[in-house]
Amino acid sequence: MTPADYMERALFLAGRGRGRTSPNPLVGAVVVSPDGVIVGSGFHERAGEAHAEVRALDAAGAAARGGTLYCTLEPCCHIGRTGPCVVRIATAGIARVVAAVEDPNPLVRGRGFAYLRDHGIDVEIGLQADIATRLNQPFFTRLREQRPFVTLKAALSIDGRIAAAPGVRTPLTSAMANRHAHLFRAEVDAIAVGVGTILADDPLLTARGAYRANPLVRVVFDRQLRTPPDARVLSTSTAGPVIIVTSADQAAAHAAARAALERRGARLLVTGSGGVHEALGRLAADWQLGSLLLEGGATLHTAAWDAGVVDAVRLYVTPHVLGAGGVPFLPDRTFWSAALHGRRVEPLGPDVLIEGYVHGSR
Numbered sequence: 266m267t268p269a270d271y272m273e274r275a276l277f278l279a280g281r282g283r284g285r286t287s288p289n290p291l292v293g294a295v296v297v298s299p300d301g302v303i304v305g306s307g308f309h310e311r312a313g314e315a316h317a318e319v320r321a322l323d324a325a326g327a328a329a330r331g332g333t334l335y336c337t338l339e340p341c342c343h344i345g346r347t348g349p350c351v352v353r354i355a356t357a358g359i360a361r362v363v364a365a366v367e368d369p370n371p372l373v374r375g376r377g378f379a380y381l382r383d384h385g386i387d388v389e390i391g392l393q394a395d396i397a398t399r400l401n402q403p404f405f406t407r408l409r410e411q412r413p414f415v416t417l418k419a420a421l422s423i424d425g426r427i428a429a430a431p432g433v434r435t436p437l438t439s440a441m442a443n444r445h446a447h448l449f450r451a452e453v454d455a456i457a458v459g460v461g462t463i464l465a466d467d468p469l470l471t472a473r474g475a476y477r478a479n480p481l482v483r484v485v486f487d488r489q490l491r492t493p494p495d496a497r498v499l500s501t502s503t504a505g506p507v508i509i510v511t512s513a514d515q516a517a518a519h520a521a522a523r524a525a526l527e528r529r530g531a532r533l534l535v536t537g538s539g540g541v542h543e544a545l546g547r548l549a550a551d552w553q554l555g556s557l558l559l560e561g562g563a564t565l566h567t568a569a570w571d572a573g574v575v576d577a578v579r580l581y582v583t584p585h586v587l588g589a590g591g592v593p594f595l596p597d598r599t600f601w602s603a604a605l606h607g608r609r610v611e612p613l614g615p616d617v618l619i620e621g622y623v624h625g626s627r
């Protein structure tokens with residue numbers, strides 16, 4: 266096996282924590298003996314539990330001495346909910362550490378590597394860095410841009426419409442595509458919609474038929490607090506909190522509506538303007554959200570697109586035709602699915618999923 270093979274193994278293991286580690290990153294680690302045998306491996310299973318490096322070293326035991334540790338992220342050097350990994354690595358007698366990427370956490374950011382070098386351990390950085398960065402985009406986006414990684418999701422007719430007419434509930438996707446969408450809901454930290462979608466569709470916004478380890482945060486962008494207190498999403502508190510984003514002046518102007526929503530368990534996020542960018546910043550800072558699925562509708566999609574905060578797009582294209590009266594997807598905006606980076610196309614029964622990143626690696 267080559268060093269790239271060992272790192273791929275660590276990356277594969279890291280992915281097994283998907284949906285459970287937030288706000289922590291996905292991390293995998295593999296310990297390789299001097300004669301090239303994998304003697305221990307592990308991954309970070311959920312926030313608060315042992316780090317991948319510790320699991321791999323525990324599995325390797327004395328066989329780790331003189332070996333190489335492959336890890337998908339810089340080992341930590343601070344005391345969080347668990348002890349610093351770099352100390353464990355040094356005391357285990359590891360001779361060389363190969364890490365895919367530096368940890369952007371200000372508490373680490375190169376200090377883990379420095380500690381290892383100071384303790385006579387060889388350090389190599391950058392093997393499979395692109396894959397490791399993609400793997401942890403929510404974590405990197407939250408730390409580098411102080412907002413969650415945003416995936417815009419929409420179901421489209423073949424002629425590029427998301428609804429038959431403004432405010433009209435228009436089911437488009439097949440059971441197979443719906444199932445796919447629910448599985449993805451189980452992986453993200455939060456789902457967001459605009460109040461127009463609450464009023465038109467009255468969605469539950471839960472991940473149905475999919476195992477989810479952590480609570481799912483639901484966010485409603487609703488400055489004027491028009492969400493009805495009997496909206497179905499407010500009956501799903503066992504799935505996770507419902508946050509209503511409003512602005513300070515609108516919250517003051519609609520005090521009675523605010524009180525009624527809070528009585529139903531909604532959590533109000535009062536921002537200066539109710540703008541998407543500001544709200545996302547608060548959701549990352551106050552709620553530690555790393556990933557957010559923006560499910561619509563048209564107005565909120567467009568606002569997020571214009572704010573430049575859409576990182577990935579996931580379109581379920583269906584065979585329906587809605588015609589000129591339908592509500593267009595991102596009206597008057599330049600959007601080509603062919604321009605998405607890392608574009609992937611997958612048939613889902615009668616529908617087709619097109620997904621990809623809006624920006625190249627960053």
Ligand SMILES: NC(=O)c1ccc[n+]([C@@H]2O[C@H](COP(=O)([O-])OP(=O)(O)OC[C@H]3O[C@@H](n4cnc5c(N)ncnc54)[C@H](OP(=O)(O)O)[C@@H]3O)[C@@H](O)[C@H]2O)c1
Binds near residue numbers: 486568
């Ligand atoms: N096909 C699909 O994938 C899909 C998915 C979802 C919805 N839909 C359809 O889309 C339609 C609803 O779309 P819509 O455009 O009417 O409503 P929407 O995008 O769901 O909500 C728009 C409302 O969000 C509020 N909002 C709060 N903060 C905002 C911000 N920063 N920027 C922009 N808006 C903000 C605004 O009301 P305030 O000014 O009062 O705050 C605005 O009127 C329905 O027909 C629904 O069935 C389709």
